[in-house]
Amino acid sequence: MSQLHATVRLTIVRLTIASVALALAAAWSAPSLGADAGRIKVSKGSVSIQRDGKKLPAPVGAAIQQQDTVVTGADGTVGITFQDSSMLSAGPNSVLTIDKYVFDRTTNKGEFESSLKQGTLAAVSGKMVKQSPESMRVKTPAAIMGVRGTEFVVRVTEPTR
Amino acid sequence: MASASRSIVSLALVLAACGHTPGSPSTADVVVAVLPEEGGKVGTVVVHPTSGDTKVLNSAYAGAHLRGAGKVESVTLDRPQVDRTFGAALSALPIPPVSYLVYFLEGSDELTPESHANLSRIAAELANRPAAEVAVIGHTDLVGNDQYNDALSTQRAQRVRDELVRAHVPPERIEVAARGKREPLFRTAEGVADPRNRRVEISVR
Secondary structure, eight states: HHHHHHHHHHHHHHHHHHHHHHHHHHHGGGGGSSSEEEEEEEEEEEEEEEETTEEEETTTTTTEEEEEEEOTTOOOEEEEEETTSSEEOOSSOOOOOOOEEEEEETTTOOOEEEEEEEEEEEEOHHHHHHHSSSSSEOOOOOOOEEEEEEEEEEEEEOOOO | OOHHHHHHHHHHHHHHHHHHOTTTTTOEEEEEEOOOOOOOOOOOOOEEEEOOOEEEETTTTTTEEEEETTEEEEEEOHHHHHHHHHHHHTOOOOOOOOEEEEEBOOOOOOHHHHHHHHHHHHHHHHTSSTTEEEEEEEESSSSEEEEEEHHHHHHHHHHHHHHHHTTOOGGEEEEEEEEESOOOOOOOTTTTOOGGGSSEEEEOO
């Protein structure tokens, strides 16, 4: 009995080591899939990228990475195409963060999480969602949208304080 | 199971990000709606409110309105409402990505005459696309071994890349890949020379 117990424990330890190693390998290999999640294709009026606490310009052609926040002013609109051919665009006075973007071009598997804190968003899903439904998610303060393949729109209005 | 625990993690992240503790829902007003795609097809969006029941949106202009303390209301928008509220965002959607195929002569990196003409048109389309990015992926039919076909599919992809660069597509915006005979478009027996499989895919976004 105790031998069985020990074997089970050993197996669990091995599994844990294996999963930690896998997680490390996944974390390590993530940048090789391309640090750029997407690229700005449309940029009008006032648009900026917040990255590592810095405010950067956001012209057509600028790369978008995981953790970037794209901010539009009162006259600003922006459109981004991602590696899996999904697209997000934002209207004026919007704050959109790309929380997570991972995509494997060979298997079309990945994960895409963005959040709209404020403003308006139009979204078109891409190859990732065809491969695994709801791998693309748009978060808002009141709900998470799981995308199973479509074009859709979201508006977030925060109450005036 | 894994996906369930992931969405719980995401939920926690959203709540944390909003500075709310579970049980005190956001005061933000959120509207979401699905739109018909070209050709009238409508996809599906699943709305998971931070409190309240999940809603599945799968018909044209079907939406959900979330406001205050866990109130989730089903709504149906119409086109004028969508244009009024989302017109600016929708007009900023990029040109949709597109994919082309060009074909090759047997055992060669020579394009068929028809594909050669097509390639010029594709290059012209690329020039009109803001900040275009291109993936060029070479393939072969099922004649020969992997080593031979890996080399041949690489040569074909490289050939297409060179033609695009000659047509002024910036080289740093072109990625080249080759799959040999591993991904035939039409599954044939080994050794069958099928012109439909001797191709390069030009994927543009």
